[in-house]
Amino acid sequence: MDLYIVTGHTKGLGQALVAQLGAEKDIELIALGRAQDGPIPGGAQLFVDLAAPRAVETVCDRVDERLRGKRFAKAVLINNAGMISPVGMIDRVDAAELELNLAVNFTAPILLMRRFLIATATTAKVRRVINISSGAGRRPIFGWGAYCAAKAAIDMVSRVAALEAQTARTGVQVVSLAPGVIDTPMQGVVRSASPEEFVDVERFRQMKAAGELRPPADVAADILRHERSGKLFAEPVADLRTLGA
Template sequence: MFVIITGVSRGLGNALANEYLKKGILVAGIGRNNTISHANYSFKKCDLSSWNEVENLEINFPLSTEYLLINNAGLIEPINRISDQDSDSSARIFQVNTIAPIQLIRKMSQFCPEDSKLTILNISSGAGRRALPSWANYCASKAALDMFSSAFQLEEIEKGKNTEIYSLAPGVIDTEMQSLIRASDTEKFSSKDNFLNLKKENQLLRPNDVAQKIMYNLKFNGFKDVICRL
């Protein structure tokens, strides 16, 4: 198996990359920054907020019978109401959270040899299924990722291809994204206290635990539907 993961510099993506490497699996990271060094690891530099950079990214991975693409990189900022945002905030969030994953899925499905298996795991969010004020772009970009995944799965079934796609809400994880949420402006984000409490009550999941659970579910067919949660 060959694993490709976006957003590997920290958080869940970093944990997933390290857990797969621990199992002796070949991993390629895609992102703006790299913090991993390992004999079985390669890195492609790409700013996913740039449609052009993703479009021009060369997909030339070693030949394998099985590929796993994990669209993990995500962006939540700015956390405030749409009426108070710059005009390009929505475009940036949708590019990173929705369009870049779609670009990579298209590129991978064109790259994979006919007889290989392609599994795609999109890291979605509970926020794509439950609206929160001041997260409108984030909620909508993840909801779009969910629906894209369902439609793409139907296309691959129609084509008779050996592709599985999942759009996973991983739970609330103790990463920099949560630090940003807790550091947001209370005036601009009315639900902030909920996230402060989750941290105070020690309810955040550890990235490595989430990564291990994801790997287990992927290996043993634990995800029953395209749109799923851990």
């Protein structure tokens, strides 16, 4: 039996990941997001607002309860949840929104990674963490200050976690993965910005019109295939577009 924990499964890439994992056999699936507690194919969804660090710790306690006494051949955490807002120059966006963005895109994933590593230390033979990052963490983008900064931070903490795993010989595998441009509600938020808030908005509108955004199901299938082959973990910072078939 393999364990998969996926955040942000109510739409977009996370929804596609959970749909594909839920259709498989011998998987215990735990989806964490803003959806009412209840069963889902393959496991359960637990409500959590990832913007609240205390709520993240509480839901991790609940995950620990569910996992008590169980052992897994493999345990995988996919830190997928994310948000792009606020979009706009740093001095023109709301301070509270900046904090919210950093909490969801950075604080929650690092706290979840910490608790996942503690929870699975003696209960899973293979342990893997996939932090969904972005090309935006690797170059500056006008109007995306918090998002770029949080994704850059996720890249760095993934490098640290991979280094720690290698040095301490824990066998844990970690990757911070840029998934490419995906046709999800997040891209709708991107396209709805004004050129004053986001100077590249027209390029993103044209990419959508030209059908250049990948379907979330295709991206999810690629991620899961590369996770299983182990190819995803060759480097701690990776880009799905350059991993090949």
